[in-house]
Amino acid sequence: MEDDKKNEFLRAYDEYGEAIYRHCFFRVYSKSRAEELVQETFLRAWQYIKQEKIHTMRPFLYQIANNLIIDNARKKKEESLESLLTKSAALEPSYSGQKDIERNLELKEVLGAMRHVSEEDRQLLTMRYVDDLDPKEIAKILGITANNVSVRLNRGVKNLKSKFSTT
Amino acid sequence: MQENPLVEKLQRAKQYVLLSQDQKRNIRNSLVRFIEAEKGNDQKNIFFLFTAFRRQTAFALLILVVVLLGGTVSSAAEGALPGDILYPIKININENLRGALAFSDQDKVAWETSRAERRIEEAAHLASSGKLDRARETDLGDRFEKHTDQAQTLIDKLELEGDRQSATAAALRLESSLTAQARVLRDARKQFNEQENEFGDLEERIHTRVTEAMATRVDLESVNSPAPNTIEKLKELFPEEDFKDLLDGPRLDKNPEKQDKKEGEKINGRKETGGETDMESKQE
Numbered sequence: 508m509e510d511d512k513k514n515e516f517l518r519a520y521d522e523y524g525e526a527i528y529r530h531c532f533f534r535v536y537s538k539s540r541a542e543e544l545v546q547e548t549f550l551r552a553w554q555y556i557k558q559e560k561i562h563t564m565r566p567f568l569y570q571i572a573n574n575l576i577i578d579n580a581r582k583k584k585e586e587s588l589e590s591l592l593t594k595s596a597a598l599e600p601s602y603s604g605q606k607d608i609e610r611n612l613e614l615k616e617v618l619g620a621m622r623h624v625s626e627e628d629r630q631l632l633t634m635r636y637v638d639d640l641d642p643k644e645i646a647k648i649l650g651i652t653a654n655n656v657s658v659r660l661n662r663g664v665k666n667l668k669s670k671f672s673t674t
Numbered sequence: 675m676q677e678n679p680l681v682e683k684l685q686r687a688k689q690y691v692l693l694s695q696d697q698k699r700n701i702r703n704s705l706v707r708f709i710e711a712e713k714g715n716d717q718k719n720i721f722f723l724f725t726a727f728r729r730q731t732a733f734a735l736l737i738l739v740v741v742l743l744g745g746t747v748s749s750a751a752e753g754a755l756p757g758d759i760l761y762p763i764k765i766n767i768n769e770n771l772r773g774a775l776a777f778s779d780q781d782k783v784a785w786e787t788s789r790a791e792r793r794i795e796e797a798a799h800l801a802s803s804g805k806l807d808r809a810r811e812t813d814l815g816d817r818f819e820k821h822t823d824q825a826q827t828l829i830d831k832l833e834l835e836g837d838r839q840s841a842t843a844a845a846l847r848l849e850s851s852l853t854a855q856a857r858v859l860r861d862a863r864k865q866f867n868e869q870e871n872e873f874g875d876l877e878e879r880i881h882t883r884v885t886e887a888m889a890t891r892v893d894l895e896s897v898n899s900p901a902p903n904t905i906e907k908l909k910e911l912f913p914e915e916d917f918k919d920l921l922d923g924p925r926l927d928k929n930p931e932k933q934d935k936k937e938g939e940k941i942n943g944r945k946e947t948g949g950e951t952d953m954e955s956k957q958e
Binding site for chain 1: 678680681683684685686687688690691692693697698701702704705706708709713835836
């Protein structure tokens with residue numbers, strides 16, 4: 508019984524750990540902070556999982572991660588983008604040489620633009636385009652209507668676009 | 675979904691952000707350790723009174739009524755030693771009730787440490803009057819180990835929850851208070867029997883746990899800074915003491931090089947190996 512729960516929980520980690528990490532990374536811009544958040548998210552999730560059945564694991568995990576990120580929003584200093592990208596081997600160890608540089612530039616461009624949109628836009632854009640959650644799922648996580656999500660997303664994409672042209 | 679090139683860019687960029695395999699495994703291991711640590715605690719917390727009743731049956735129930743009425747038996751039991759009529763009340767009722775009042779993990783670990791100390795203290799009392807027979811020594815040793823194990827579990831839990839500072843402090847306290855109590859026990863034995871200068875069974879068990887607590891502490895400290903010399907640290911805590919006594923006792927291994935290596939291995943493998951450790955010595 509206890510072991511079933513434990514296995515279910517570990518399977519969820521194996522399946523979604525990476526995705527949650529990516530979400531956190533795009534939200535907090537720090538590799539180490541994102542890793543901490545992954546661990547916190549799953550510890551928090553365990554407190555629920557051991558007591559009750561979770562039917563939709565993926566939105567559930569994003570919801571916890573999202574809440575943690577908001578709670579901790581200003582607690583930790585963000586790592587500077589420069590220092591982050593010089594340590595880029597950590598982002599993807601298998602890339603090397605020219606390709607590495609190109610990809611880095613691309614990532615830097617996107618992160619740079621994302622960094623300048625509002626926290627709310629970033630939250631939505633990350634969920635939609637990084638995590639590939641559909642508006643319905645996002646609506647459930649944030650406790651707003653799907654329609655509202657679409658409207659805000661539209662605005663978010665526009666805002667992001669304007670940041671792209673200025674950076 | 676290809677609404678515009680911007681979104682494509684974002685979707686491409688996300689593929690470059692990956693959690694390294696090592697880190698993924700590390701987090702997984704921490705989660706597993708956390709679950710295991712929690713399991714141990716929950717069981718003990720929920721059932722403590724229940725098991726106490728079962729073990730002491732009607733007698734304990736009767737006494738509990740008296741305790742609830744007056745509290746006099748309870749306080750009288752505080753000074754009880756193994757073999758006394760009130761001793762079961764002291765360890766099963768008084769101490770469990772007090773333990774139930776410790777809510778935070780820091781409080782709990784402090785209380786488990788105190789309980790471990792109390793067992794050695796009792797052994798010392800008995801030894802000083804020659805009443806520490808083999809059965810009592812074994813029984814006290816078992817209880818002592820139960821409390822130190824629980825303290826260790828809580829220290830691990832503190833560490834996992836990110837409270838490294840409390841974990842380090844708790845490990846240091848466990849380590850130093852057991853060291854101190856071990857000496858009290860030795861002195862008590864000597865007091866009764868001048869000739870007796872051997873490591874008893876209980877001393878051996880205490881020593882194992884001290885070494886373990888030490889390893890935990892060194893492990894915790896070494897994350898941020900290189901591990902300081904443990905003996906130096908102990909000397910700082912107990913300036914007037916000579917640690918040759920406790921740490922280079924007659925039964926310890928005499929090969930310093932091997933010993934150091936062994937110690938290192940144990941520190942690294944602590945989480946996996948759990949309780950069992952050999953008698954190990956520290957060389958000055």
